Amino acid sequence: MSGDALRRLSGRLGGGIAYGGDYNPEQWPREVWDEDVRLMREAGVNLVTVGVFSWAFLEPRPGQYEFGLLDEIMDLLHAGGVAVDLATATASPPPWFSLRHPEALPVTADGTRLWHGSRQTFCPSSPAYAEAAGRLVERLAERYRDHPALALWHVHNEWGNHNAHCFCDTSAQAFRDWLRARYGDLDGLNETWGTAFWSQRYGDWAEVLPPRATAAVANPTQQLDHWRFSSDALLALHRREAAILRRLSPGVPLTTNLLLTLEKKVDGFSFARECDIVAVDQYLTAADPESHIGLSLDADLARGLGGGAPWLLMEHSTSAVNWQPRNIAKTPGQMRRNSLAHAARGADGILYFQWRQSKAGAEKWHSAMLPHGGTDTKTWREVTALGRDLAALAEVRGSRVAADVALLFDWNAWWALESDATPSRDVRYLDLVRAWYEALWSLGITCDLVHPGSDPSRYRLVLVPALCLTTDADAASLAAFVREGGHAAVGFFSGVVDENDHVRLGGYPGAYRELLGVRTDEFFPLREAESVRLSDGSAATVWTELVEPRGAETVLSFAADPASGGPVAGHPAVTRHAFGDGVSWYVATRPEADGLRELLGRVCREAGVTAAAEVPAGVEAVRRQGPDATYLFLINHTARDASVPAAGVDLLSGAAVDGRAEVRAGDAMVIREHRPTGTAAAE
Incomplete structure (x- = not known):
């Protein structure tokens, strides 16, 4: 539309x-x-x-x-x-x-x-x-x-x-009405909110309130539902x-x-x-x-x-x-x-x-x-x-932007990940999404940020950096995508809870265990500012976990020496799993920028994903596709001139570009390219 x-x-x-x-x-x-x-x-x-x-x-x-x-x-x-x-x-x-x-x-x-x-x-x-x-x-x-x-x-x-968010009495009544429509009765609400814990079981709708200020940690599913209700x-x-x-x-x-x-x-x-x-x-x-x-x-x-x-x-x-x-x-x-x-x-x-x-x-x-x-x-x-x-x-x-990579983004997962009761306050949704996105950006690779329920079939690669909450249907969709020949990479603490913020039992990463060919026994979050070394000499922060490969191969491990490899020294940190006709990766820590860029670069190469153009660091390259031409945007965010392979006409200056585009420091070019044979029309 x-x-x-x-x-x-x-x-x-x-x-x-x-x-x-x-x-x-x-x-x-x-x-x-x-x-x-x-x-x-x-x-x-x-x-x-x-x-x-x-x-x-x-x-x-x-x-x-x-x-x-x-x-x-x-x-x-x-x-x-x-x-x-x-x-x-x-x-x-x-x-x-x-x-x-x-x-x-x-x-x-x-x-x-x-x-x-x-x-x-x-x-x-x-x-x-x-x-x-x-x-x-x-x-x-x-x-x-x-x-x-x-x-x-x-x-x-x-x-x-x-x-x-409003917590007045009018909002409280509206919240109760929303919950009735969602769960039908108090039995459904009590089951979903897990009110057997801390004697929170409700016997009358009048007892149900928004998560107002309280003495201890609020009920996580109550918090999640209040985010949903408020939206x-x-x-x-x-x-x-x-x-x-x-x-x-x-x-x-x-x-x-x-x-x-x-x-x-x-x-x-x-x-x-x-x-x-x-x-x-x-x-x-x-x-x-x-x-x-x-x-x-x-x-x-x-x-x-x-x-x-x-x-x-x-x-x-x-x-x-x-x-x-x-x-x-x-x-x-x-x-x-x-x-x-x-x-x-x-x-x-x-x-x-x-x-x-x-x-x-x-x-x-x-x-x-x-x-x-x-x-x-x-x-x-x-x-x-x-x-x-x-x-x-x-x-x-x-015209439309050309992208072969999808990065799954979900407000529900954001709300759940940043509730009051999680294994580490250092695991923040946008930090993880931004880290993976920045690695792609630095590689010159364009991605669409899409809902987990979107059809992944038009992409070569799907990235899941921070989807702690996922539904059975969305997890099954990702698995089917990989089984049929797609590639996927999943970040730590993903798939661990369902849509009600209930832990998926049987081992982590929950909904993605079979897809990834791994099982995690326990999480070992790191202390503030603590880092560990991986087997290739790169560093990682925030998170480690005890991963057991169950069909997956180990690509990188935490360093064998506990002094540098941390609490799960010698165990897998990054795994690769052949699943059906496709490949899935699991990243069980937060690699620092250089290591993550190198890792996702390998993931992209295996998936057949290429950059819009070969550009030096700090130069942005994105391609839009129209019915008669493609348009290569080159934006130089650096203080150095850059030379980029390209051919066509720069729409901003009217100058012809014959083989190489010379993008001055801080400048930009938009090059009209003739549409390659077989390129789909934009509309």
């Missing part, structure tokens, strides 16, 4: 890639608006998001709707040739709502009620909020469904960013708004902006299924010197949410953000590289928060397309230059 909706959106924009950002004209006097539209045209902007935080202007008093300001800005943008992604404005209830409905304010696990004064100050289970938001969405849809500027509906904003409560609100828009404004696609790895609070796959176009926000972690790799991971996950279809980058920053401990400005050229990296990995729209940098409020130090300094600034010059670049890449729109 995402591909079809993006084609319609692109048609509204005159073809090509969407470019723009959040526009908040209510923050500025009327005389600024004309200048905004003029400068948008100068920068190449063709799409802006309007109304994200405008509820207090649209409904200044309960039931009193005023659309004059929005009417004027919609007309002005249309006259200026700028299309609108119109937000439903429901992410920030106005002060009158909180005053009238104090019971709708969210409550933390320790019983603290959070008051109005920021955004998303509402309980996701509040009937009053749902009704007020629904009324506003109806009025917006009725008024603007036929407006010529309207190209896309933007439902809410960053669902659950600040209020994913579903927000999803119900999304569906409510989406249903109104689809009923009153059919034919206009809708989306919402997901936060992906910035927050683990909602299940991105469930929200993506409810959108016509997948759209995400992505912000660099300033403290990370390799933040561009985290950017790529998010981009590949965004693509995975939509089944490989192109997607929209709804928000990122031109320079510094305002909410990290140290908000570091982007260096010259970094904004361009970031944006082109998203385009390389499937984004057909590049948008920012926000168009004009605010002069007041909590985000006044957050960068924007038009900064405080106006047009005589580095940022503005880079914004206008990027607009020209994206116009030159118009033909790339609709």
Whole structure:
């Protein structure tokens, strides 16, 4: 669906890639608006998001709707040739709502009620909020469904960013209703939650509560179900708004902006299924010197949410953000590289928060397309230059990213792995996913981050770095993939619990024992900052375990000397197993970066996976496939010029590339290659 909706959106924009950002004209006097539209045209902007935080202007008093300001800005943008992604404005209830409905304010696990004064100050289970938001969405849809500027509906904003979990009495009742629907009766709940432990058995539904602050470790399955419930409560609100828009404004696609790895609070796959176009926000972690790799991971996950279809980058920053401990400005050229990296990995729209940098409020130090300094600034010059670049890449729109590797990603596994009761606090979901992903990135290999329930048959290799929780069906799917000739690699502590966070008995790694041809008797997590040596001289950290091969061959062992090999010295650390017509690998520790890169390089070679291009370290290479050509994106994140084998035409400069692409330090190229014989069309 995402591909079809993006084609319609692109048609509204005159073809090509969407470019723009959040526009908040209510923050500025009327005389600024004309200048905004003029400068948008100068920068190449063709799409802006309007109304994200405008509820207090649209409904200044309960039931009193005023659309004059929005009417004027919609007309002005249309006259200026700028299309609108119109937000439903429901992410920030106005002060009158909180005053009238104090019971709708969210409550933390320790019983603290959070008051109005920021955004998303509402309980996701509040009937009053749902009704007020629904009324506003109806009025917006009725008024603007036929407006010529309207190209896309933007439902809410960053669902659950600040209020994913509420522990008030209303939420408690909603949680009980959700549990009844899931388990049917208290016997089912007690069995699933394992309430025989610590005398937690429930005899009446009124006794069941969210995992509020308590004296000791909370029930792990109760915690997991509360994560699921909280995500579903927000999803119900999304569906409510989406249903109104689809009923009153059919034919206009809708989306919402997901936060992906910035927050683990909602299940991105469930929200993506409810959108016509997948759209995400992505912000660099300033403290990370390799933040561009985290950017790529998010981009590949965004693509995975939509089944490989192109997607929209709804928000990122031109320079510094305002909410990290140290908000570091982007260096010259970094904004361009970031944006082109998203385009390389499937984004057909590049948008920012926000168009004009605010002069007041909590985000006044957050960068924007038009900064405080106006047009005589580095940022503005880079914004206008990027607009020209994206116009030159118009033909790339609709093409799909080529990837032979799938990396399984699951919010449920993330929630389970980071509950309060696990063998080591050093085993963190994103750390493990990022380590495996970074090894692939450094090898120039592109992967899709996909749900464990996805069909793996179109890939050569499936990676499972951190799937502690898995269902029987998903485990069987992976085993069938390998049995039929696929390759898979599985990381430690994967497959150990079922979907209810119950341990799979009979030895670890549980659901994957037969596939991997191993059985682990006991885990031996390492102490903080402790490391061990492997048989090839490389190092590993965080985790070891007592692995017994049962059909698998040992590829690497923990060093034989206990002083360097750790508590399971001499036992297998990495195994390889011929399973059916395919091959599976088990990685029973966390190799350091060089060792993991070498290991996954071997796994990829055996699976027949190759890089998009032969590139030196620090140069990103990704290929998008279209119906008539392929497009090789080369992005040089280093301070050194790079030479890469390639042939075609650089769309950014118009220069021919005859055998080698010379990518200057900090620069990028997008090379149109003729489509190789047999390459599938993108659409």
